[in-house]
Amino acid sequence: MIEHLLVFITLFILIHIYFKIADKYNIIDKPNHRSAHSQITLRGGGIIFPIAFMIFCLFNCKETIQVYWPFGLGLLAICLVSFIDDIKTLSGKVRISVHFISVCLLLYFTKTFNLLPFWTWPMFFIMIIGTLNAYNFMDGINGMTGAYTLVTLLTLLYINQDIIAFTADDFITYAILASLVFLFFNFRKKAKCFAGDVGSMGIGFWVIGLVTLLIMKTQDYKYILLFSVYGMEVVLTIIERLSLKENIFEAHRRHLYQLLANEKKLSHLTISSIYAISQLVINVFLLHTKLPIGIVILIIFIPFGAIYLGMKISLKRKMKSVIK
Template identity: 40%
Template sequence: MDNILEYTILLISLFLIEWIYIKLAEKYKFVNYRKFENRSLTGYQQTIRGGGIIFIISILISVFLFSFHNYYFLAGLFLLTIISFLDDVINVNFRTRLIFHAVAAVLLLCQFKLLDLPIAYLCFIGVFIIATINAYNFMDGINGMTGGYSLLAILSFYYINSNIVQFTSAQLLVVTGLSLIVFNFFNFRGKAKCFAGDVGSIGIAFITLFFMGQLILKTGNVSYLFLLLIYGIDTLFTVFFRKIKGENIFEAHHSHLYQYLVRYLTLPHLYVSSIYVVSQLIINIVLLSLLAKSHVYIFILVLVVICVYLMVRFYLEEKKKQRIKFNLVKQHDDFFVK
């Protein structure tokens, strides 16, 4: 009962903090104008940036309430918060951001006590951490995506921690989950009051990696990485397709599958976000049921998901070509009409 009361008070406190942040951001014009291209929203909408700062605040609260002593992780999160918040405000150049991300990755390796590994392994893990942080950021493009997907990840970790193997602080998972509930209240809606911003998407990515690292080190099972399979597949294949098209993979784009679903099937943002969350939920349920069995079953699961993804992707690529062709014909006809 005491825990329920504490968490209720904490939930209300986080809600008030987020509400105050939104009011201050509105006052000081800390906003973006986001373009919508689906049947539920059209034109541009003014949206508060940086609402995901609540994720970092929840971790700081945990430090004081629950004697949280993972200081290397906290230092890495602090660095990412600074550079990401600055990037939300003044657009920091990519190289500077990359340096901060690399330092944060090293600090996370220190937290996991992995620095005695061979240099090749350290480089691979470091690149994976940086890539995951940025992939999470790239996926923060529509309402409900970051908040919904991250909440599912935290709930999955909590289930594993409670029912399969205890690998981290249950209190920390609950507090992180509460911050995501608060954020979703303001973001998981047709007209979002705020979105995560770099500070939120990168912050929650680093927090998720922290939990993921603890879980894998405790169990020795890297299959738990597939708890984030949808994000991973969408990011990897988007980069792959952009690369073979000769595009600069570091430039802003609208080539993710979720962006295609919004643009070329004109699905509302929350429909698309829900598709991602529900798909990952199904994968997580199947994955957890297969962990005690042969890795062959997990491989088949991943292969099936990739095949389904590619079928949808190729269908939408064709829709994209048809849209481009239609626009070119329309421009040609309009030119001669004028």
């Protein structure tokens, strides 16, 4: 506990130092046509996540070299390219190349290459890249990334301690401490900072690594449903944009959380809490059910999907009536 308190305080101090650097070098997020915020805010507060991993390495030097080096290289690579992209837009080829290398390192770290036949590897590449991008797409309002991530990490810590040990507790706990520090400055009506790509990609990479470790340990693929809410939101939004013949790679404001924030004018913190609590409800059900994964998917996605689509249809009708 003392170690964790010291780490929390250290992270708190380090993020303050970053704020001074970001302010000096104008690392800010300016609102644009698709933003859910209206004020200039410091960007890149999510740098606290790779910093938390580096502190984890300092306390676990020998084990880090032997066990965590592939994960560490992948995390730092994806965070570095994302941080640079936060400051100066990089070409898609550079980002994709680094993401590919980082995912390779992640799959090596989780022993996916050893435990699964080679013909399944492309599926894992697609799932991981898709989940990373989901984290990036959903990082658009105050509290969303931090609150949703905290729920997932606490669930993983519970699994690790009470159901099946799949990694060191501190490998999860340090990510939780970083999330709490970030939330202190982000879960506000007027956020002190945003995660930026370095934050959404960094913590996304970390959580994906943990979930992949869990799946490889248990060979139970139901744990992919720890990303249910983000996954459903992103997939349904992509389907909607494809049906409208829109370019899915262009910026947009079609996510439900964007509509709730921009059109419904619902509080960012309320929306973020709803998303986090929804995933928490799913996680509790997931950990206590013994039903086959196919039935679990139906039980989760039919009601949540219906609520999602119902809210979106209602919001669009109101928008059309206002325009008329």
